[in-house]
Amino acid sequence: MKVFQKALIYALLGIIVIIMIFPFVWMVINTFNSEESIFKVPPEIIPDKLFKKDMFENYITVLRDYNFLRYSLNSFIVASLASLGQVITCSMAGFAFARMQFRGKNIVFAILLSTMMIPIQVTIIPEFILMMKLGWLNTFAPLIIPSFLVGTFGTFMYKEFFENIPKDLEDAAAIDGAGPLSMFIRVFFPLSIVQTATLFIIAFMNNWNDLLRPVLYISSTKLMTITMALTQFQSQYGARWNYLLTGAVLSILPLLIVYIVLQRFVMEGITHTGLKG
């Protein structure tokens, strides 16, 4: 490739990187600003608290006084349990679809796939009424149970994976006397570490980032998740940008770390498993 052409490509790549990443960088920089200097026009490139004694003051205030530590913990509990459920449910269903013949298999699978395109807003009103009748309002249950129980893309991913495992393995285990449960737990499931990790991460991200269910189901401040807490903070103290931006950074930091460490996993997982599920 010609030098000129190469330079052009790098210039283009660089400009786009600025467009995609700079908003986040600018946000992180400004979490080290005090409330006064965040409104300075023109803005200072170097925030006023950076490398000073009270550098992390915004973070400490948000985590302690505005309870974001609690909210992160809530999000962590909800997202972990929901993802754990996704893994159990989807791996079991994927295994049944892939390795067992039974009547009605194709119909059930087709119904499962076709419900994928239905936005949650279509089913949320009856779901809300159900949760109300069960007395689950203002608990974590409605945030966890629905995604615990059914997952289209996860099931699809496990099905594809289990289908491609050679039949010999199944036969050998059957000769050794494995029943359905040990066939699944001892033979097939341990092979799917990559799929399991991928699904767990993706489900964790989706649940961590979810907003509609927390907004509908959670009313007490103690149980708020971090995304919900951010929107509440925004409507209450909209102009306190130093704290709001710090909260936003805290809400994306855990996922960002996971993404940076397990980049390949996350990228391929999201691409394969679709957007939400």
Next chain:
Amino acid sequence: MQKKLSTWFHPYHAWLFLIPTLLGLLVFRLGPMVAASILSFTNWNILVKPKWVGLNNYQELFSDPIFREVMINTFEFSLIYVIGVIIFGLSLALIVNSKVKGVTFFRAAYFTPVVTSAVAVGIVWSWLLSPHYGLVNIILENVFKLSPPVWLGERSIVLIVVVAVQLWKMSGYYMILFLAGLQDIPRIYYEAARIDGANKWHSFWKITLPLLSPMTFFVSTIAIIDSFKNFEIIYTMTQGGPSNATTTLVYSVYVNGFVFYRMGYASAVAYILLIVIGIITLFNFLLKKYWVNYQY
């Protein structure tokens, strides 16, 4: 021949493995779909018993000027979004498909907004676009000497601004899809075309686009479904305002159901949403044969 060894299970075992999935499917997907259709013919505010009102909700919807605006907003949002992700996703994919050093870093960087929550993205952009101290306006005013609008306050532009932010967030996802499509096109076609004297521009229109069309179709299918999932970004950036300028069907379900507590009316909106998605997806499939080629 395989029958002999496959006796490690009975068909009912399969159903046991499917218990959680079937339960979830019935209780959280199929059941609510049926329930919502029934609810849409009632008047219900949660406190008193639902009252059967026949087609009243639908009649009210179609005579309501706000609902007409909501429909227009929804179509506008979806149209801009689907065309946008195809153009930006493909452009990004073409750029990151170049064989230069460090290109995987750029791929990962462009994907970052995808893994970030829509709430955080909405907050960052609300801040960057705010009238006096927002960075975008500061740059436009002081460097380019322009007088920029109040991005999230003017009815004529606010919807486009919100779609643009959603496009910014999601383009990286479609980039990865298109990249997979590009890498599946056999190199030999390009070499043959080069020998025949075709330049890059010609190869793009005559080879890349036609051979990419199955992926473009897949992307459009996903993007159509995705284009209706805009609740988070609207909730965070505009709350449907100013005066309904950014209220879409999805947001309208939330407002009618959980702000005004009109469960029946909101269910009717939800059903219209379902029908709209169904029709558009069907159209997309019907139009497929005119532009998608599967021969290679």
